[in-house]
Amino acid sequence: MNEMTTITTTLKDWETDQEVRWCPGCGDYAILKAVQRTLPEIGADPANTVFVSGIGCSSRFPYYVESYGFHTIHGRAPAFATGIKLSNPELDVWLITGDGDGMSIGGNHTMHVIRRNLNCQIMLFNNEIYGLTKGQYSPTSRVGTSSPSTPMGSVDRPALPCAFALGSGARFIARAYDVSKDLSGVLKAAHAHKGAAFIEIFQNCIVYNKDRFDDFTAKANAAGNQLWLTNGEPMLFNKGTQGIALDQESLTLKVVDVIDGDWQSAGVIVHDVTNRSVAHMLVEMPFGPFPMALGVIYDDPRPTYEESVLGQDAKAREGKVADLGKLLAKGQTWTVGE
Amino acid sequence: MNEMTTITTTLKDWETDQEVRWCPGCGDYAILKAVQRTLPEIGADPANTVFVSGIGCSSRFPYYVESYGFHTIHGRAPAFATGIKLSNPELDVWLITGDGDGMSIGGNHTMHVIRRNLNCQIMLFNNEIYGLTKGQYSPTSRVGTSSPSTPMGSVDRPALPCAFALGSGARFIARAYDVSKDLSGVLKAAHAHKGAAFIEIFQNCIVYNKDRFDDFTAKANAAGNQLWLTNGEPMLFNKGTQGIALDQESLTLKVVDVIDGDWQSAGVIVHDVTNRSVAHMLVEMPFGPFPMALGVIYDDPRPTYEESVLGQDAKAREGKVADLGKLLAKGQTWTVGE
Amino acid sequence: MASSVAAADTAPITHTDAPEAVVVRFAGDSGDGMQLTGGQFTLSTALAGNDLATFPDFPAEIRAPQGTLFGVSAFQINFGSTDISTAGDAPDVLVAMNPAALKTNVEALKPGGLIIADTGEFTKRNLEKAKYDSNPIEDGSLSKWDLLAFDISALTIEAVKPFGLGNKEALRCKNMWTLGLALWMFDRDRQPIVDWLNSKFAKKPEIAEANIAALNAGHAYGETAEIAGPLRKLHLDPVQQTPGLYRTITGAEAVSLGLVAGAQLAGLQMFFGGYPITPASAILHNLTKMKEFGVTTFQAEDEIAAICSAIGASYAGHLGVTSSSGPGIALKGEAMGLAVMTELPLVIVNSQRGGPSTGLPTKTEQSDLYQAIYGRNGDTPLPVIAARSPSDAFECAIEACRIAVQFMTPVMLLTDGYIGNAAEPWKVPDPNDYDPFPAKFLTEKNGPDDTLLPYKRDGHGVRPWIKPGTPGLMHRIGGIEKAIDTGNLDYAPTTHQAQTDARKAKVDGVANAVPLQDVSLGNTSGKLAVVGWGSTFGPIHQAVRRARAKGMDVSHIHVRHVWPLPRNLGDLLRSYKKILVPEMNTGQFKTVLRDQFLVDAQPLNKVSGQPFAIAEIEAAIAAFFDNIPDNEGGEVEPNRSQLPSVKAENQ
Amino acid sequence: MASSVAAADTAPITHTDAPEAVVVRFAGDSGDGMQLTGGQFTLSTALAGNDLATFPDFPAEIRAPQGTLFGVSAFQINFGSTDISTAGDAPDVLVAMNPAALKTNVEALKPGGLIIADTGEFTKRNLEKAKYDSNPIEDGSLSKWDLLAFDISALTIEAVKPFGLGNKEALRCKNMWTLGLALWMFDRDRQPIVDWLNSKFAKKPEIAEANIAALNAGHAYGETAEIAGPLRKLHLDPVQQTPGLYRTITGAEAVSLGLVAGAQLAGLQMFFGGYPITPASAILHNLTKMKEFGVTTFQAEDEIAAICSAIGASYAGHLGVTSSSGPGIALKGEAMGLAVMTELPLVIVNSQRGGPSTGLPTKTEQSDLYQAIYGRNGDTPLPVIAARSPSDAFECAIEACRIAVQFMTPVMLLTDGYIGNAAEPWKVPDPNDYDPFPAKFLTEKNGPDDTLLPYKRDGHGVRPWIKPGTPGLMHRIGGIEKAIDTGNLDYAPTTHQAQTDARKAKVDGVANAVPLQDVSLGNTSGKLAVVGWGSTFGPIHQAVRRARAKGMDVSHIHVRHVWPLPRNLGDLLRSYKKILVPEMNTGQFKTVLRDQFLVDAQPLNKVSGQPFAIAEIEAAIAAFFDNIPDNEGGEVEPNRSQLPSVKAENQ
């Protein structure tokens, strides 16, 4: 988020003249539209907005947003973003990455940009597959994923992007999925957060990992398997008939039934976006026994990296004149006469 | 840990003829001795033991252990270890890394070796500084660390290696420090754990970050600031006068006073090495208000990577003969006659 | 390129009415199944005994929106009754399944060539997507070609009606209809395709049947010849081939099989560490299905981890292999240095693609040669081998394994997007025809006084391979400079000089263990040598063949061992007056030759993401002889050896 | 190398009794403060008006155990009343603070040279650590040198007694005692050192005083000359220098200052992304202290992030700079490709060290030239500049910034461990003497019909620089091949060919914007040209000077712009009969010259982690003239220009 003068745009203003090159039916389209819908709502200025991405289907995103865009190399978008933001903190930087780009080759940069708390929005499109390279399993693929590189099924234990982000020190964590109504709301919250805002977006790769998220995104499964979190509200799902509570014995979360809306006596936790311990538990809840936690899971800002760096730079410059001649002549000198 | 025949050795058997090239007084010496003391106790076989390291003062370690050793390149030791272990799972692999090697350039490999759960011991020597390159701050350096690259003090928020490991999916987390008595016990527990065992060892770099851990390692500070964890035992410190409990309101940890040893009524938590939620809280406890959690923090094994990979390989080979001639002639063929 | 090149050279070029070879290009939307059509047509061609070469050319997008120009996928095949070594220059026949396919491909078609177009797809919307202002089928703009336009879509729907498919599914059979027509055109048997369809759709028999019906309908269409005009049946005689068992093979398959064969010949298990990248991924995909040959594959988190895991595996006594293409190879450079320093065997496969940077991932290029030979910090020499064709990639992969194991060194194997995807007939080799090169591991101390000397070099400068797990041979290695014999850390000036020299001498010495350079076509001396490496083999070979047929004194030398160079190469090159080096880069091998032999190698460069056309090289050769003042090389005549178009043959 | 080289050439070599120059080497344990001693002696030398060059040589270990052979740290200085451009070959004087220092350094000493040794450290234990069987001071094994051995340790303790230091702290003053003696030997003023000590230990005055006392004691020791024999006071006259303000400068300092100056001349803020690595870290350390010049430094998580952040900064309109040494540069290769493809300015500094792999981190080498010129995937040309000396690094850094900004290209600047650490006197330049090259940013659409063309090239093939944040100029760039002018994704063959050619032409065109190649010493044609680049300047220059003095027809050409090469270089080289290329690698620049100009450049290689000795190059030159049948080059006489040892002078 930036202290910028907001300007008025429409969705159309954010469309480029480039043909969109995703497979028909790809979840990326919905995400693109959500972003193009959200940008006017937050008063973003195309001239001050930069989309930075790595490589992958998802990373084609910048070509389709009428702003500044940098489609870089595989996995390194956070590093480019860091250079951009430290050079011009006025720019509103959106980082677009995929589960391969951001969690496989780029895992280290994802960690460090989060740790340093660069003020930017990090949108990780998690389709649990390598789309662009034609369907190999990714670090987020579930065990048993059959793919060209794992014809007998993958054996690696999948990474949890939100858990990884928290482990890296994230101060903002949110989750949504491509066609979810609330994606725009999540994006706005991320943008409003000062610092690195990490958003995992489940995205349907209809070609290589079709409907992988149906168990909670399909209409029939939504109510019973989506836990939308709202700060200050109890953690209820299934139309308020179930909730999440803490098991006092095991000190772990559990699903409880809520009778007649009396969530208090069921011990349902009230969502506090600043509670880091609960955030850890929420992002690690095993799906199946538990619903999928969605929305803003954690939001507790700290000073941003560019504030600190540029603040220190400013301090170092205070009262100093940039006299190159003097700089060159620093240290012990002597004069040779004519 | 491996199902290997244990053999009898002494500390001397694990010493090489190489001159040890650390600064006199460096914490690395104590760690080396602890390892050389522990190896005979676990019945390790020098011929079956491999120490793999990256680059850094810490990564010189393999030269000093009379076993197989591979001093590789900066940050990549986990990848080498993966190739070694998948090629010969009988080898007992110890991975030696530093806070720069394993958390800066090598963060991604650290994450993935942990996520995949390769059966090995990962010893991260955390001196919160780059020793070998002469004292620049590292990703674990505290805010304000003045170093050649941060003469005005560092501004980055430090990474917490154990939190990072947990976020990466670690199934074993332990902490100790160079001269702590219990280092050997921690190493044994790590070795006994089947899977990636992550051990953070605070290490005194007397040249570039002297006595940085004094606030809990110095004699005077030890009792009040070290929380040694034992599975099944209450989380007590300060000679049993204080403990760690869960604040039911905020759902976060708190320090409680224990009167007359009655830790139960003070609500002190009994350490359960399989409780992941509590592990998250323990490794993130802010030092100062809280003591430093040491010992085995989390230990809950899962199938190892090499078991799964090689198991699948074996299954694929089942009943098949490796007939190269047949393989070459696979697919649709035709014959050209004389 | 099944027959031997020498034979091809001596065979006279006949100027009969039956074409020696025909080039067909299938082009359509990515969704139209053109690669499949091409693949099956290739198989049928091979079964018919023709020699062939193919060139698949597909978009970078996974599934580009239907009908767009950038979503066009094409497959070209050159086949004939003579030695074929390129996918051909200009097609004789273009099958265009939609306007975009026509637009992007028609300019390549030979004048007078045949266009087969599906009018069902030439809708207003599709014409717009293809940026056509008016319908080219109707506006006469295609008049320099023969045009056969009819509604394949409707005919297909009609043909598959009995099987109750939806419209969309029915249209999916279009490619089989087209294939049926193509089979008729070239007098082919449908049965192998029918068999293949039945096995492919074993679980969905109605789909199999519908496809077969479409195939038959296309064939019948040709047979009943509803349309008079350009459509003619054409039979190309089988090529003269060495008797034996044949199959088709792509370069990616050949590399995979060659690596497996290499590991087997070395008596080693293979560990393959890779990370997906176009066009290298296929090797990972192939090898993971060959586990029974002691292969373990590992999809690493990135290319660095991939090579490091492979080095780790070699350290542990397996044959470590890693593979990538340009950008990924760039990331592996630092680790290659460690492999050079620790002197461990390793095979690095680079399936080159268009660069720089992300470049043109699905296009072919030879622009990573500099990187292969020179692209590391320090004096870090390693052998580099380049495959010339899909089937040659098999031999090269074995060779790479052999050198890696025998010399304890990383070896780079270069292929490219063209070789990787292209297919050609391959006479299945007998594994017993290859000499094994079993790896040796040290099992006992090798120094005086019961000492271990991990860096004691043998007569070829090669250190012993010592597997962890071997009792009594514990030792430490790493990337720091090391003392002679013991391998202990040693920064002494004399040590560094000696080890640098030793590493260089070892790799230079590989030249003594590889065959002398031969001449692919022509004489061992003369006016002009055209020197190539890698996938330019086909077009150079054909161009030289044609030029020689016209009496020009030109020879073709194709270098497999691009580093170190064969030890007779310098003398050989000096025996020609001029040297021309065609490359799909800005002149990289030319640098190597000029540096090593101080010969005036002249570059002929093409960096368009497309293979050389034969004609391009032919023109360069011709220009060379034109430029000889007294035209010693002979007149350049009208190029009669150029293949006549189908139309010309039919009229 | 303060005076101009041309002047040096014309100056006759005088064979008087006073030495032109003296080489002193201080060697001791890493803990003995030898680098500090050397640094202060250097300053004193500079203040005395002598020309000088230094060579610090320290171990890879941070603090190796006391007394070990690998823990020895040395500092060599060559100074004199004439033009000095190397740190000298063999020392005239060796100060050995312990047995290990003696053992590792004495062989370098000139026959008849002087050893000053601290007997206090020649204990049994230290002798053992240094692997001496008997005490060399006593066993006569040093007889070919002059030996002055006395208990400096005891003398120091005695001298600092009044200040109540512990034994350990007292012994820390040994280096100042030694320095005091050295100052006496060369007739130097102690005051600047006293001032420096007072300011350094401002907060611990007793330490300052103790050190001053030791300094004075050492000086007095020489003065009172308790020992007769080899110790003699020697005065070297100041060198003829251009009048002006001087300071000493190391290469690392010079690069840092040059980068700052370059950014200022371009009117840009500088963003430096780095990751620590020996010997490159010093640049990061220096720049972080220059924030007031609009410099932001960023210690990234690795080298890849470092270069990517710098490219990001350039994209955002700053001057992006990154720096590393070999292994780190290897990791940056992929990202360099992106910078080439996106055509953004970027300066990449490589402080080369011994390779391959981790190699010899603290030693010097020139073995990353291949990597610099050729080490990327794809056809990815970028300009490469090499600094010849510490002070030259300042000019080169400015030049790198200029080319990067004017040509929108990444530029590689090569220095090495020797240049980085070595110091020489530097006439402080006036910033106003440099032509500014202000960066231009596009602020308005540049195409027809109000369109933006981010890849529209100007007459030099350079595209506009467009800063995000500029209203109305929104556009997208990336690493995929791009259409002419618009920069939109474009895989078309003609596009790729055109853009590949354009990128190459742009970089080739840099040759038109750099000075023609000059001859450093000698004539523009002749029998032999010795062609160098980088830090070999000094030894080549001196060797050629000596050879010319002996009448040999040899010239010295030193190339700064190693890629693209100066446009007259080919013709220039062809005007010599023979070309010799001394390099601290296995022959990398030789490859470039042979490729580009087809000249028979012959390599002279040294890969020991140590700079060339003048004598080594002199010998190669002499051998060349010896090999000329009729000895046209002149007789090689006994080398009278070789500097006499101190002893010889004194006797």
Ligand SMILES: Cc1ncc(C[n+]2csc(CCOP(=O)(O)OP(=O)(O)O)c2C)c(N)n1
């Ligand atoms: C250095 C490098 N390695 C590998 C690749 C090939 N590659 C391109 S995208 C990709 C993975 C994409 O996966 P993800 O980030 O999940 O994106 P998606 O396509 O699924 O949106 C890979 C491996 C590359 N372009 N560069």
Ligand SMILES: Cc1ncc(C[n+]2csc(CCOP(=O)(O)OP(=O)(O)O)c2C)c(N)n1
């Ligand atoms: C690719 C590469 N980059 C940088 C370096 C330089 N380097 C060597 S060790 C090191 C950091 C060491 O820090 P740490 O891992 O904490 O080890 P310590 O010395 O503190 O034990 C660095 C940056 C290198 N050797 N290789």
Ligand code: SF4
């Ligand atoms: S491959 Fe998958 S992720 Fe990529 S564009 Fe197609 S549907 Fe989307």
Ligand code: SF4
């Ligand atoms: S620099 Fe620090 S970590 Fe390195 S050896 Fe010295 S004391 Fe130990």
Ligand SMILES: [Mg+2]
């Ligand atoms: Mg993905």
Ligand SMILES: [Mg+2]
């Ligand atoms: Mg450290």
